[in-house]
Amino acid sequence: MAETLTIWTYDWVPAGPRGFVRDLRLRWAAEEANLAYDVRAVPFEDRETNHLDSQPFGQVPFLADGNVKIFETGACLLHLARKSEKLMPRDASGAAETLQWVIAALNSIEMVTVPWWFLKVSGQEDNGLADWMGRRLAQLEAVLSERDWLAVDRFTVADLIMADVLRVPEVRAHGERPASEAYVARLTARPAFRKAHSDQIAHFAAADDEWSNRG
Amino acid sequence: MAETLTIWTYDWVPAGPRGFVRDLRLRWAAEEANLAYDVRAVPFEDRETNHLDSQPFGQVPFLADGNVKIFETGACLLHLARKSEKLMPRDASGAAETLQWVIAALNSIEMVTVPWWFLKVSGQEDNGLADWMGRRLAQLEAVLSERDWLAVDRFTVADLIMADVLRVPEVRAHGERPASEAYVARLTARPAFRKAHSDQIAHFAAADDEWSNRG
Numbered sequence: 001m002a003e004t005l006t007i008w009t010y011d012w013v014p015a016g017p018r019g020f021v022r023d024l025r026l027r028w029a030a031e032e033a034n035l036a037y038d039v040r041a042v043p044f045e046d047r048e049t050n051h052l053d054s055q056p057f058g059q060v061p062f063l064a065d066g067n068v069k070i071f072e073t074g075a076c077l078l079h080l081a082r083k084s085e086k087l088m089p090r091d092a093s094g095a096a097e098t099l100q101w102v103i104a105a106l107n108s109i110e111m112v113t114v115p116w117w118f119l120k121v122s123g124q125e126d127n128g129l130a131d132w133m134g135r136r137l138a139q140l141e142a143v144l145s146e147r148d149w150l151a152v153d154r155f156t157v158a159d160l161i162m163a164d165v166l167r168v169p170e171v172r173a174h175g176e177r178p179a180s181e182a183y184v185a186r187l188t189a190r191p192a193f194r195k196a197h198s199d200q201i202a203h204f205a206a207a208d209d210e211w212s213n214r215g
Numbered sequence: 216m217a218e219t220l221t222i223w224t225y226d227w228v229p230a231g232p233r234g235f236v237r238d239l240r241l242r243w244a245a246e247e248a249n250l251a252y253d254v255r256a257v258p259f260e261d262r263e264t265n266h267l268d269s270q271p272f273g274q275v276p277f278l279a280d281g282n283v284k285i286f287e288t289g290a291c292l293l294h295l296a297r298k299s300e301k302l303m304p305r306d307a308s309g310a311a312e313t314l315q316w317v318i319a320a321l322n323s324i325e326m327v328t329v330p331w332w333f334l335k336v337s338g339q340e341d342n343g344l345a346d347w348m349g350r351r352l353a354q355l356e357a358v359l360s361e362r363d364w365l366a367v368d369r370f371t372v373a374d375l376i377m378a379d380v381l382r383v384p385e386v387r388a389h390g391e392r393p394a395s396e397a398y399v400a401r402l403t404a405r406p407a408f409r410k411a412h413s414d415q416i417a418h419f420a421a422a423d424d425e426w427s428n429r430g
Contacts, residue, residue, distance in 0.1 A: 057323050057354050070311040072318035078293075079311055096285040096294055103287035106322045108272050115330035119343045128334045128342070136272060143271050 004038060005030060005080075006064040008054065009200075011041035012207035022073045023061035024200050025164050029077055029157060031192035033084030039203060074106045077157050087157040094152045101150040101158030110165045112136050117170050134175055140166075144179040148186070155190075163187035219253060220245060220295075221279040223269065224415075226256035227422035237288045238276035239415050240379050244292055244372060246407035248299035254418060289321045292372050302372040309367045316365040316373035325380045327351050332385050349390055355381075359394040363401070370405075378402035 007030070009023035023039070030037045042051040048058040055062050055071045062071040063079065070079050078099070081088035088098045112133045119127040140162075143150070150158045166172070167184045187193060222245070224238035238254070245252045257266040263273040270277050270286045277286035278294065285294050293314070296303035303313045327348040334342040355377075358365070365373045381387070382399045402408065 052354075052357075056358050057319070057351060059323070065311075068308050068311045070315050072315045072322060074322050075311070075315040075318040078314060078318075093283050096280075096283045096290070099293060100285050100287045100290040103290040103293075103321065104272070106318065107287060107289050107325065108274070110322065111326045111329060114326060115344055118347065122343055124343055128337055128339055129330055132333065139267075139272050142267075 004066075005035055006038045006040055008040050008042060008051075008062045008064070009060045009203070010044040010047060012044045012211050013204050018201055018204050019197055020168070021060065021200060021204075022164075024196050025073050025161060026061050026063060026076050026080065027196035027199060028160055028164075028193050029080045029087060031195050032155070032160065032190070033080065033086050035080065035083060039199075041203075074102065074161065077161060078102065081157045086155075087160075089152055089156070097151040098156045098158050101156075102161055104150075105158065105162040105165050109136055109140060109162065113165060113168065113171050117168060120170055130174070133171075137171075137175065137177060137180065141177040141180050144177075144183050148183075159183075159187055160193075163193075219281070220250055221253045221255055223255050223257060223266075223277045223279070224275045224418070225259040225262060227259045227426050228419055233416055233419050234412055235383070236275065236415060236419075237379075239411050240288050240376060241276050241278060241291050241295065242411035242414060243375055243379075243408050244295045244302060246410050247370070247375065247405070248295065248301050250295065250298060254414075256418075289317065289376065292376060293317065296372045301370075302375075304367055304371070312366040313371045313373050316371075317376055319365075320373065320377040320380050324351055324355060324377065328380060328383065328386050332383060335385055345389070348386075352386075352390065352392060352395065356392040356395050359392075359398050363398075374398075374402055378408075 007023050007026045009021060013021055027037070027039070029035075042054070042060065047060075050058075051062075052058060054069065059071070061073060061076065062069065063076040065079065068079070070076050077087075081098070088095055112129060116127065116129040116133045119129060147153070149155060150162060163184050166180055167188055172181065172184065188197075222238050222241045224236060228236055242252070242254070244250075257269070257275065262275075265273075266277075267273060269284065274286070276288060276291065277284065278291040280294065283294070285291050292302075296313070303310055327344060331342065331344040331348045334344060362368070364370060365377060378399050381395055382403060387396065387399065403412075
């Protein structure tokens with residue numbers, strides 16, 4: 001019998017990040033691959049110190065797969081991808097092609113979009129990362145103008161993570177990239193994304209009463 | 216017979232980035248794992264467009280392993296790690312522990328240090344990413360104060376990439392982190408790093424005459 005997967009997230013977050021907390025990426029992958037999973041929570045309060053044994057940067061999600069514990073969303077996704085050919089092909093060439101686009105999402109695109117977003121929401125609307133981000137997103141737009149999926153002509157975990165990086169509203173609103181927009185629309189219309197998204201919204205909403213009582 | 220590995224980099228770069236171009240990470244990994252490799256080059260001139268078929272963001276390095284082609288340094292490293300237990304253990308738990316720290320280096324540390332560095336060298340000395348970077352590096356310092364290696368109590372590819380992220384001079388000069396400093400010193404004293412580093416310096420220096428003749 002397969003070990004149960006447990007996805008750890010916060011017990012509650014404010015309205016702003018709901019639908020964007022990264023446990024969504026793991027829920028989405030598990031739904032695509034038809035892997036059974038539980039969701040458990042660490043307290044949002046004191047999140048910078050209360051689960052450092054499981055995640056040394058105080059972030060979520062992290063994953064338990066039987067005795068295997070793993071943090072960093074990208075690492076958890078690559079771990080899940082080993083369990084399902086739906087997420088990543090088994091042949092060396094297809095696996096390499098998928099892996100390179102997973103890392104491109106994390107280290108070439110998100111490495112610019114997240115710091116740009118961070119500065120923007122901190123009040124630096126016109127910050128020094130905008131040109132760099134624009135160039136990277138234009139390069140990606142050129143790729144997505146030529147094909148529907150990043151790797152091996154079908155959905156893989158690389159599309160899951162890239163679409164989740166690109167669907168951030170502030171990023172979508174910065175410039176016009178029709179192929180990237182169509183890509184995000186296509187990926188976020190998948191039933192597995194929609195279930196992961198509504199489950200996350202429901203998870204945080206369920207804790208609202210308890211949080212409002214504390215106030 | 217094993218296929219030959221080919222690491223692709225630029226034919227030349229200015230003095231500033233020498234010793235830091237990321238083909239060094241692949242050279243270092245191949246040296247640690249005792250994997251044979253060739254180094255080939257694409258022109259630095261017109262680098263934003265001349266090799267987009269191999270690397271859609273115009274970056275280096277990329278890797279050829281027989282018929283398998285792969286870009287993104289992190290993906291290339293994980294591909295090489297499958298070839299050698301020296302870089303990553305084979306058991307599921309040890310592999311997960313190593314993988315999570317590779318991704319942490321790319322997506323939790325480098326995602327802040329590189330944009331911070333970019334803004335700093337663009338003239339924004341005191342930019343809005345400094346506090347965030349300081350917190351992340353302090354969290355990592357806490358980890359490195361407790362142990363010598365990030366994963367499985369020995370050198371892995373996770374240490375290779377984290378040390379290469381941390382050894383950037385501007386990052387080292389920002390704050391005091393003695394455990395991280397000792398870690399960088401220990402990793403960069405390894406013979407495999409020193410060979411990779413001196414080979415990269417020699418590779419770019421060998422092209423200086425040709426470049427000065429063009430000027």
